[in-house]
Amino acid sequence: MKNILITGGAGFIGSHAVRHFVKKYPDYNIINLDKLTYAGNLSNLRDVENSSNYFFIREDICNYDAVKKIFSGETLLSNKSFKNICLPVDGVINLAAETHVDRSIKDPFVFARTNVLGTLTLLQCAKETWQGNYEGHLFYQISTDEVYGALELEGGFFTETTRYDPHSPYSASKASADHFVRAFHDTYGLPVVITNCSNNYGPYQFPEKLIPLFINNIRHNKPLPVYGTGQNVRDWLYVEDHARAMDIVFHKGVPGSTYNIGGFNEWKNIDLIKVVIKTVDRILGRQEGASLKLITYVKDRAGHDLRYAIDSTKLEKGLGWRPSLQFEEGIEKTVKWYLENQEWMDNVTSGEYERYYENMYGNR
Ligand code: NAD
Numbered sequence: 001m002k003n004i005l006i007t008g009g010a011g012f013i014g015s016h017a018v019r020h021f022v023k024k025y026p027d028y029n030i031i032n033l034d035k036l037t038y039a040g041n042l043s044n045l046r047d048v049e050n051s052s053n054y055f056f057i058r059e060d061i062c063n064y065d066a067v068k069k070i071f072s073g074e075t076l077l078s079n080k081s082f083k084n085i086c087l088p089v090d091g092v093i094n095l096a097a098e099t100h101v102d103r104s105i106k107d108p109f110v111f112a113r114t115n116v117l118g119t120l121t122l123l124q125c126a127k128e129t130w131q132g133n134y135e136g137h138l139f140y141q142i143s144t145d146e147v148y149g150a151l152e153l154e155g156g157f158f159t160e161t162t163r164y165d166p167h168s169p170y171s172a173s174k175a176s177a178d179h180f181v182r183a184f185h186d187t188y189g190l191p192v193v194i195t196n197c198s199n200n201y202g203p204y205q206f207p208e209k210l211i212p213l214f215i216n217n218i219r220h221n222k223p224l225p226v227y228g229t230g231q232n233v234r235d236w237l238y239v240e241d242h243a244r245a246m247d248i249v250f251h252k253g254v255p256g257s258t259y260n261i262g263g264f265n266e267w268k269n270i271d272l273i274k275v276v277i278k279t280v281d282r283i284l285g286r287q288e289g290a291s292l293k294l295i296t297y298v299k300d301r302a303g304h305d306l307r308y309a310i311d312s313t314k315l316e317k318g319l320g321w322r323p324s325l326q327f328e329e330g331i332e333k334t335v336k337w338y339l340e341n342q343e344w345m346d347n348v349t350s351g352e353y354e355r356y357y358e359n360m361y362g363n364r
Pocket residue numbers: 007008009010011012013014033034035036037038039040041059060061062094095096097098099100114118142143144145174196197198199200201205206
């Protein structure tokens with residue numbers, strides 16, 4: 001495969017995936033298709049944006065006509081600044097999505113639109129472009145452990161055969177998208193793989209999510225809103241380990257299969273928050289634990305899933321992937337990155353980058 005379409009490449013995980021593929025595979029053309037919603041930020045890709053094998057197209061995955069032209073190559077071939085590109089698209093890695101559970105509770109419609117209809121649009125364009133000649137093609141859907149529902153505190157792990165049982169509008173939309181992906185495999189023979197990953201952490205995550213939000217609040221001595229009792233459990237994976245897993249699944253995954261991705265790294269929210277607090281305090285030269293006073297228990301998230309925990313044995317034994325980073329090392333790197341990149345954080349929280357890209361690309 002030569003021409004890889006990565007959707008949502010300006011977001012948190014997508015930017016790590018784009019960077020990984022652009023750097024590791026100079027002979028691939030990596031096409032980043034992103035609508036640049038509030039969560040998309042091209043400055044996440046500064047270090048690769050001038051690479052000769054990297055192409056950015058601002059588009060909505062729900063726009064069938066535009067996506068079809070991107071698949072066939074019409075869009076890129078008509079743009080003189082894109083040289084040496086020979087299309088159509090060979091493989092797709094679909095990360096574009098609305099991703100924040102709290103937003104999905106407030107406004108579920110945009111989640112159904114992008115996550116369900118957007119994925120369906122991509123599937124349809126892949127099917128029509130490849131026209132049954134599926135050799136050398138793959139549609140890779142990036143999904144989440146949240147589609148499996150919630151586990152009890154001592155309730156084992158999610159495996160690839162766990163029944164889907166989504167609870168939030170976000171996870172319902174992701175589950176629906178996954179069903180469409182499997183339906184295209186079973187009905188039309190489209191070569192697909194799906195991975196269901198646990199919570200990612202690391203640089204470039206939008207600060208509405210727990211870890212970057214709390215790092216920023218601790219820095220500015222703002223309250224840390226802990227939902228409910230803080231006893232909910234999440235399973236955390238360093239984002240670059242997810243990008244490496246994507247590479248392995250993209251190249252070695254068996255079409256029609258699902259793989260779970262996780263680090264066997266469960267943390268109760270409140271315990272994780274205390275680690276983050278101590279790390280930020282230490283790096284800022286404050287007395288370790290001084291910021292514990294910022295913890296503020298607030299009303300619980302509606303339908304808050306108690307525990308997620310991924311069993312990634314199939315991926316580890318079958319395809320040889322393993323997380324590379326211990327959690328202590330990952331959290332240290334992550335906290336340092338946010339503290340050293342205050343300008344990125346300020347731009348994101350002030351909406352500065354949104355205005356910049358509005359000037360460049362027009363209104364969203
Ligand atoms: P993110 O919110 O940081 O980024 C999403 C990206 O998608 C943004 O760049 C945004 O501009 C783009 N986008 C949104 N709607 C679009 C549309 N209609 N057309 C084109 N682009 C659009 O998300 P993330 O946390 O990086 O998650 C990426 C993917 O990984 C998602 O599919 C998510 O469900 C999945 N996932 C995330 C996690 C996690 O912990 N963050 C874990 C497992 C799976």
